[in-house]
Amino acid sequence: MTSKPREIFVYIQLPGATESVTCGRLTWQRLRTGEPVGDFVYGQSYRARRDALPIDPINLPVGAGQRRSILYGGLFGALRDASPDAWGRRVIERSLARTDLDGPDYLLNSPEDRAGALSFGLGAVPPSPVRDFNRTLELAALLDAARRIEDDLPAAIGAVLEVGTSMGGARPKAVVRDDERLWLAKFPSRGDRWNNARVEHAMLTLAAECGVRCPTHRIERIGDDDVLLIERFDRSPVKAGGEERLPSFPRHRMVSALTVLGCDESERDRWSYPQLATELRRWVKDPKRDAAELFRRMVFNALISNTDDHPRNHALIAPATDWHLSPVYDLTPAPSHSQERDLAMRVGTWHRRASRANLMSHFSYFQLSREDAAHIIDELHGIVSTRWRHHLVEAGVTVSDCERVASAFVPPGFGFAVPSA
Numbered sequence: 469m470t471s472k473p474r475e476i477f478v479y480i481q482l483p484g485a486t487e488s489v490t491c492g493r494l495t496w497q498r499l500r501t502g503e504p505v506g507d508f509v510y511g512q513s514y515r516a517r518r519d520a521l522p523i524d525p526i527n528l529p530v531g532a533g534q535r536r537s538i539l540y541g542g543l544f545g546a547l548r549d550a551s552p553d554a555w556g557r558r559v560i561e562r563s564l565a566r567t568d569l570d571g572p573d574y575l576l577n578s579p580e581d582r583a584g585a586l587s588f589g590l591g592a593v594p595p596s597p598v599r600d601f602n603r604t605l606e607l608a609a610l611l612d613a614a615r616r617i618e619d620d621l622p623a624a625i626g627a628v629l630e631v632g633t634s635m636g637g638a639r640p641k642a643v644v645r646d647d648e649r650l651w652l653a654k655f656p657s658r659g660d661r662w663n664n665a666r667v668e669h670a671m672l673t674l675a676a677e678c679g680v681r682c683p684t685h686r687i688e689r690i691g692d693d694d695v696l697l698i699e700r701f702d703r704s705p706v707k708a709g710g711e712e713r714l715p716s717f718p719r720h721r722m723v724s725a726l727t728v729l730g731c732d733e734s735e736r737d738r739w740s741y742p743q744l745a746t747e748l749r750r751w752v753k754d755p756k757r758d759a760a761e762l763f764r765r766m767v768f769n770a771l772i773s774n775t776d777d778h779p780r781n782h783a784l785i786a787p788a789t790d791w792h793l794s795p796v797y798d799l800t801p802a803p804s805h806s807q808e809r810d811l812a813m814r815v816g817t818w819h820r821r822a823s824r825a826n827l828m829s830h831f832s833y834f835q836l837s838r839e840d841a842a843h844i845i846d847e848l849h850g851i852v853s854t855r856w857r858h859h860l861v862e863a864g865v866t867v868s869d870c871e872r873v874a875s876a877f878v879p880p881g882f883g884f885a886v887p888s889a
Contacts, residue, residue, distance in 0.1 A: 471498040474572050478508070478547070479594040481585045481719040482519055483788045486706075488587055488594040490514065491523065496542050496572050504571065506542030509534045521789065523547075523586060524723060526750055527730070541571040545727030549783075550586040552578045555641055562617055581643040583702055583783075584722035603644060607653060608690050614640035614655050639664075644697070649684070649705055650717045651697040662869040664800075665696035670863035671772060671799035672698075674856060678768050678848045681761065683795045687864070694864075701795045702785055722794065725782035739779050740814035741766045742833035753790035756835045760844075761793055763834040767845050768799075769811055770822035771852040773876040775802040778812040801876035808881030823882055824849075853878045 474496045479488040492510040499505055510530055514520050522530045524546040540548045551574050552560060560577045561567050575588040589595055618640055640655040669687055676682045684699040703717040728747045731738040745759040752758045769777045776798060783794040810820040816829030824845055831841035856877045860870050
C-alpha cells in the first residue's frame with residue numbers, strides 16, 4: 469500500500485519583497501513499490517497575483533492544474549535545489565537524532581539560509597521570516613561546533629544549524645553576516661590535504677583575472693585556522709531603518725544546472741556543458757552572453773583540473789524577473805600524476821576529457837565562432853600557465869601547499885591534438 473500523503477506548503481519571496489507568500493502545495497508519498505512521488509499545485513490566490521512568478525519557468529510555469537514528479541525523490545528539481553546539501557543534512561540528522569529522514573523532512577527542518585527564494589512549512593500562512601543570522605564575530609565558536617559535528621562529538625547544534633544552503637557540498641560551513649553583507653563561511657575540514665580556504669580564495673582571484681564572474685570573497689583568520697567567506701549572491705542586502713540599521717537580505721530565485729538539464733545526481737551520462745549551453749536559450753535573458761561565460765568557465769575548470777564541476781556546482785539566479793548564470797563557486801584544483809584529466813561534465817566529442825581539442829569540438833553550442841572559442845582558450849591558457857603560482861602566493865598559500873597542488877595546472881594532456889580513448 470502507499471504511504472500516508474504528506475502535505476507541505478511552499479512559500480516564495482518575490483523580487484522587492486521582504487516577506488514570503490504562499491505559492492503552492494506539495495503532496496508527497498511513497499508508492500507500494502517504495503518509490504517516492506510528489507504532486508505540486510500553485511495556489512489559486514497566488515495565480516491571481518499580478519506579480520506571481522514561477523519557481524521554475526520551464527517545468528513549473530504558473531498555472532492551474534497539478535503536476536507530478538516521480539524523479540528527484542518526488543520533490544521536483546527546483547524544490548530539490550532548496551534542500552540542504554550533504555553538510556546541512558548531517559547537521560539536521562544530528563539535531564533530530566535521526567538517520568531515517570525523507571526528502572520532506574530535510575525541506576521542513578532546513579533553516580531559512582537555504583539557497584534561493586523558497587521555504588517550506590506545514591501551515592497555509594508562511595511563518596515570520598528569521599532575520600537573526602550568526603555574526604562574523606562568532607566564527608570561532610562556529611568553527612569549534614562544526615569540528616565537533618565532523619568528529620561526531622556532542623556539539624551546540626543550535627549555533628550551527630543555519631547551514632542549509634545547497635551551495636558548497638559536504639564541507640563544514642555556516643552562514644554569517646556582518647553589518648553589510650551575508651556570507652557563506654567555509655571552514656577547514658579534518659581531511660584537508662592543503663589549506664583549502666586560501667587555495668580556493670586564490671582560484672577565485674585567478675578566475676576573475678580570466679574574465680570569470682566571481683562573488684566577493686575574503687579570508688578570515690580564526691586562531692591558527694583560515695576561514696573562507698564568500699558573499700551570498702542569491703541575496704541582496706537592503707539597509708533597514710531604526711537605531712541598529714542592520715540590513716535585511718531579500719532572496720533571489722535560484723536553480724542548479726542539474727534542474728536546468730532535467731536530470732538527477734545519478735544520471736552522469738546526461739551531465740553536459742554543451743547541453744547546458746543549449747538549455748540556456750530557454751532559460752536566460754541573454755543566452756549568447758551566458759553561453760560564452762559558461763564556455764570560459766569550462767575552459768578554466770579544465771586548466772586548473774577542477775574535477776568537482778558537477779551540475780550542482782553551476783546555477784542560475786533571478787534577482788528580478790529574468791534569469792541569468794550565477795557567479796562561479798566551488799573552484800577546487802585536483803592535482804594528479806595522470807597526464808590527462810576528465811571533468812565531471814561532458815565537454816565535447818571526447819566526452820569529459822579536459823583537452824584543447826575536446827573544448828573546441830562543440831564550440832558552436834556556446835554560440836561562439838571557431839576563432840572566438842580558440843581565442844578564449846589561448847587567453848586563459850596564457851593566464852593560468854603563467855599566473856597560477858602568483859595568485860596562490862598572493863593568497864598566502866605556503867610553498868609546500870603550492871607544490872602539493874602544482875600538478876593541477878595546465879596538465880600535460882591539455883594540449884593533445886586528439887585525446888586518447
